[in-house]
Amino acid sequence: MTCQSLAMILPKVLALAFICLTSFTAASPVDSEGEKWGSDLVVRQENSETQVRKEWRKLSDDEKLDWIDAVKCMMSKPALNGAIYSGSRSRYGDFMALHIQAADYVHFNGPFLPWHRHLLILWEQELRNTCGYAGSQPWWDFSLENTAETFPKSPLFDPLHGVGGNGPWVENVSSIPVSNPAVILADRTGGGCLDNGPFANLTVTMGIGNNLDYNPHCLRRDFCPELIASALSDERLAAVRNAPTFNDFNIAIQGKSLAVPDAVIHLGLHIGIGGQVGELADTWSSPGDPLFYIIHSTLDKLWNDWQRADWDTRKSEISGPDAMWGYPFDFFGPIPYKNITLDYSLNYTNFGSSVTIRSVMDIEALGYTYDD
Ligand SMILES: [Cu+2]
Numbered sequence: 001m002t003c004q005s006l007a008m009i010l011p012k013v014l015a016l017a018f019i020c021l022t023s024f025t026a027a028s029p030v031d032s033e034g035e036k037w038g039s040d041l042v043v044r045q046e047n048s049e050t051q052v053r054k055e056w057r058k059l060s061d062d063e064k065l066d067w068i069d070a071v072k073c074m075m076s077k078p079a080l081n082g083a084i085y086s087g088s089r090s091r092y093g094d095f096m097a098l099h100i101q102a103a104d105y106v107h108f109n110g111p112f113l114p115w116h117r118h119l120l121i122l123w124e125q126e127l128r129n130t131c132g133y134a135g136s137q138p139w140w141d142f143s144l145e146n147t148a149e150t151f152p153k154s155p156l157f158d159p160l161h162g163v164g165g166n167g168p169w170v171e172n173v174s175s176i177p178v179s180n181p182a183v184i185l186a187d188r189t190g191g192g193c194l195d196n197g198p199f200a201n202l203t204v205t206m207g208i209g210n211n212l213d214y215n216p217h218c219l220r221r222d223f224c225p226e227l228i229a230s231a232l233s234d235e236r237l238a239a240v241r242n243a244p245t246f247n248d249f250n251i252a253i254q255g256k257s258l259a260v261p262d263a264v265i266h267l268g269l270h271i272g273i274g275g276q277v278g279e280l281a282d283t284w285s286s287p288g289d290p291l292f293y294i295i296h297s298t299l300d301k302l303w304n305d306w307q308r309a310d311w312d313t314r315k316s317e318i319s320g321p322d323a324m325w326g327y328p329f330d331f332f333g334p335i336p337y338k339n340i341t342l343d344y345s346l347n348y349t350n351f352g353s354s355v356t357i358r359s360v361m362d363i364e365a366l367g368y369t370y371d372d
Helices: 014-027 032-047 061-076 091-105 112-131 225-231 234-241 246-254 265-274 291-308
Strands: 051-053 368-370
Touching: 061 091, 061 112, 091 112, 112 246, 112 291, 225 265, 234 246, 234 265, 234 291, 246 265, 246 291, 265 291, 291 368
Parallel strands: 051 368
Antiparallel strands: none
């Protein structure tokens, strides 16, 4: 492990950002058009046939290009929430804004997996309904490439039939803006603006960090192969699969500390690809990199696999703190929280009605499944 101490992925100033964000979202108007539009989509989902989300390499080359084209289409469609989130310049940007404004409520807590599950459903429906996409949101079987040598060669990163690879090497990244300058990764191998693949030269319009204002900047990636090998090891994946309870599973996905040697699946995927200066490593603005949706589809599949291994019990098993950094994610010391239940409400401001966790527990009832 050559990655050195990542003292903290999220600094103490997060607490400050959290307070600011709370007052911002409380003041956000609810878009009544968005509400109507959201309900519409739910009806369509219920009436459609079961969709199979495929692993990237199981897609045909044409299917891979269809997904890439659909993502680019989202980037070309006008924003519907641009009046609320000034940095959103496309429908793709609207989804990024949704994640930025919700980020402090949906990570390192109990709602993490259910919230991102429904986010992907909204995203996938939008690909279909707005951009005519006929396929499903792909996932990535990283277990086939979880060594430092094999990871950068994954077909997922192919420049033609993939999402492109690493950013070009930039040795001195000290002047590149990031949400947490305290993160230093000795293992980083890229850092430059993405110059290969379908998303080369992409301009990200929001972020960096908890910022919804217009801030055009390039998409960076900064592969950390050693971090991937450690965080996504067979051993860490086994801890996910063998977790006896949802609480154990959630810890095996999200981690038990923010130190690099302790990084597990979720952080491994984000930081292993985004690295020190890439968008994907940003807690708030990570959906600026389309890889975000493939990563979260992968996490959603792991959750579904775990549920199906003991469906009778796990179809209704949920736990964890309602607040970010609540126990067992109390890395900054104890904070007040309540344990969530199936009745906990997941919110998607300006993207339609809230849904309960109960309503997202069974993906087959939601109209989709995963291959493999
Ligand atoms: Cu997220």
